[in-house]
Amino acid sequence: MVRARAATAVTRAVIRPRAGAARRAALAALCCALGACHSPLPEPVTRAVLHLHGDGYQRGLQHGQQQRHRIRAFYTRLLDVALFANLGREQPAIAGFLTHYQRPEYQNGNFSYQLLVEMAHSVATTLPKELTDELQGISDGCGLTYDQVLVLNTFADTVMAVRAIASTLRLSRGPRLKSVQFVGMKDGKGEQAKAIDYVPLAHALTTSVPLDASVRLVLNDPDGVDPATVRVVMAEAGKPPEVYEAGSPGYQAEPDGATGLAVTVTRAGGLPAAKAVSLLVFSGDLTVVSDPPPAHARFGREEGFAFTTLGDARAAKEVPNTAPSDGRSQPPPIAAAVRGPASADGVLRMAQHFALLDAGASSDATLVLVHHPPTGPAFATVGWAGVAFGFAGMSASGLSWTCNFSDTLDNAIVKDLLPKVSKLSTAQLSATGWPIGFAMRHAAGQSASVDGAIEALSPLQHLMGWQCLLGDATGAMRGIEIDADAKLIPAKTVEGVHVIGGKASPPGPSAAGETADELRMSVHYVENLVDVDPAIATVATALLEPTGVPVRIDQQRVVSTYWLKSLRTFGQLGDALRQGRGTWDVASLQNLLAEPRFVDTSDSMFAVVLEPKARRLHHAAGALPATDAGWQVLELDAEAP
């Protein structure tokens, strides 16, 4: 049975007159004398807790009726005004590639909605009737069409999948970091060490670099690299980063072949002794892309690597690649779990600060749903008005989850596209699979245990990449990494769930947990390191190269724009967990989630601290960033209203 301790929350700053001033008091007295004493108007609610009872349709209907106007506001502001309009800007690029989208039904501003509703329909084919009934109930209650509600409940997964493809298309045309050479570093024969082909790694690229070495980076782009766009950031742990760009001391650039640019960076005073140093490289080419506006050069992905200098005896794999921050990015979402010696009292606790797309809309529409289905345990999700799930939740039996997206090309759109790859010109995008929020609801209804939940999640076809933490009332915890398991040659069974803690990721500085009682996550895969079937990458390259479309289908660490900043935040989260080891309680975890290094001030959406054993869900939502909203607690052991 479930009860909300704080059934509704007013989280906006209350306007209160400042007290005290005699003049103010005199004015107030005058106003009252004139018959005009007024109490402040009630503040609007930006976070609500809603209990839903009955079967799927009934719960959806209650949701839709009671949140009617918040749902409509959220849909209009996030989808109509923000997402559809901006996604529409991608139509020329997508329609140029997939000519199906040149058809009349996609014109006149209908592209985005039409694209997303078609994908939503393909998603709906995988969902059980109880869930689609619930969406119908929301629709009937709030007055949006069923299709609109369907889009609202699927777009997070489908748009992230579209975004992964669009981003790959865009970045594939930008400069690439081809090689890294440490000038002055000798090989075994005493000669200048050869350049290292650049490969994105979660650990150091090389070790024991001489202190007087320079770093020579070769960038390549078919259209030529613009030296004016190159920016290199170098940092050692605990020191402010140093920026090298055209005109900076220590920065040199020269052509490298017809389409390359060699940039050499030399640190004044030499490299620090016995340190791990990391570099960040950003560059654009000489073209100008003017459609859609504004005009800009084509930029490549931000790349970064780490190395150690002479005196640091660690092996490369012992040194995490924690790319320096140059203040130009927001941190991605984080999640962590602690128990046993890692927590203050040995009890399992989980924490998450989720960020994706506030767009100035979601923080006004936050909603904690507490479902009381006729069968199975009650469960709560932290989400938004009109959305039947959340990316964090807890069942009354204690099963708890947090999910962060994981940017990958191993998604349902790519999977659905594979059979159509020979007819790309007429192919239509679809995405068949379970949105993560519904998948987690399904798992929570199936089992009270982490292992049972993994068992329930494993056979599902998933839509997009996700990273979830699971915990239960017994103190069991697991991380899982999810993808669509797209394979060039389809397997009989879907293997889209990868459990953290296998041989590939033993506890350590680059792993999800430095000890067996800690787990941390950001948005990059730790276990699922070969997310994209290499055969797909090979075939895609072979098929697309002759067409002149330089699309680089590759692993997450090679193509995702989130990967490097996720490494950075992941490293910082590991530092924080280590420093606080043995002290983590609810308050300290809440403080951790509010630390500026973990707060995306633009797109923060909610934060939670979960206590599976106590069935307590602490949530912060309804402000931007979410942790500014204050914390409330939902006790799932209490009696339902």
Added chain:
Amino acid sequence: MTSALPVASGKHVAPFRPARALGGIAAILALLAAAMPARAGTTDTLPTGTFLLDTSYVIALTDKQFDRNRREVSLIEPIERYEAGGGWQGTLRARPTVDMRMFVTQLLYGITDRWVAGVIVPVAVSTTIVPNLGWTPGDWNSSLGRPYSEKDFWEWAGSMGQPKPAATWRGNVWTPADLVLASRYRLPESDAMQRLGLRWSVMVQAALPTGREVDPEEVIDIGTSGWWLHNFGDVELHLAADWRLRDAAGLDRLTLGVEAWYAWLRTKTLQTPTGAKNPLLLTYSPYVGDTHEVDGGDWQAARVAIDVVPLIGPTYGTWMTKGSVAAAAGFPPLLALNLSYDFVYLQPTVWTSHDPIWSDERARYWGEGYKHAFAATATLSLLRLGAPLQLYVRQRSLDLVAGKNMRPANATTFGVRLLAKFW
């Protein structure tokens, strides 16, 4: 670096809607209270059968508002723009200036010596709004290789059908405002009051909705209804009293007046923007409702005024008095100066719609508040010289002392009054 997710939006917390924010620029209409008296007594009426035609040209300027903490802020809140997944695009800033010109005609008639009635016809000559847009760059955008500049932002917005507002908006050309009907009755004085030089009066006025409402789909616009001018209520009830210090010749050399009034503002039903012209900035109706209501909040106000006569001037017996100097001596002095202070308490304006958050955001600068209005008027009366004319100039200021939740419009008025009696 941020990567641009192909979605974007703007916070509706700060709507780019200068039009409404510019509402209440007024303090531009003198109205009956000031037009009626030959001088500034708050109880003056006209002699029986006398017409007074008052025409004035008003220049009202405003470029700021006072917030709930009485701080001076822009008429338009900064608007934070977000490109979801791409982070904070930047902050759109505006420091608009509003220049409103009005032509006000007032026709008053003395029904009896104690009772006067009139009609006030305000017409907007033109309104000019210069938004003075500015921009604070936001997060670094890895797709652009730079943070959004203002130019980048408007190009981005333009690609989604959202035009950039014009650098200068001009409208309301010869557009009627709300027409006002008014009547004042000077109450009978007791013997004691007469001995003490005290008079009192009651006045009612009512506005007819002849003014223009804004086009809800326009980003920059301002109406001419009483709500937009924010200087008079739909119905007002005034009680006034004054005390006059007379010289040996029976002339009022000093008048002290007090007045209190209540202004009732009716609840208006307004069309909600659909975003037809400004999809990014004004798509509200799907969740706000096709219409919404605005309860303007009533006002309670009080005035103190002092009227001094520095110069009586020469007095001639003319055609107006059939040659009687004695009769002409009853006319107003050649020069009269009036100083007044108004305290206007504003009840909160309440927006009601389907979306409480939207309504709350509209009301951010329209909470409970007050105005401090100071005015100085100099009136040159030619009646004693044989011309039935009065010329006056008035300066009214609402920002000498900061108000609360109000938009101060400082107005300069040039007016002329013509008195006539036909029977």
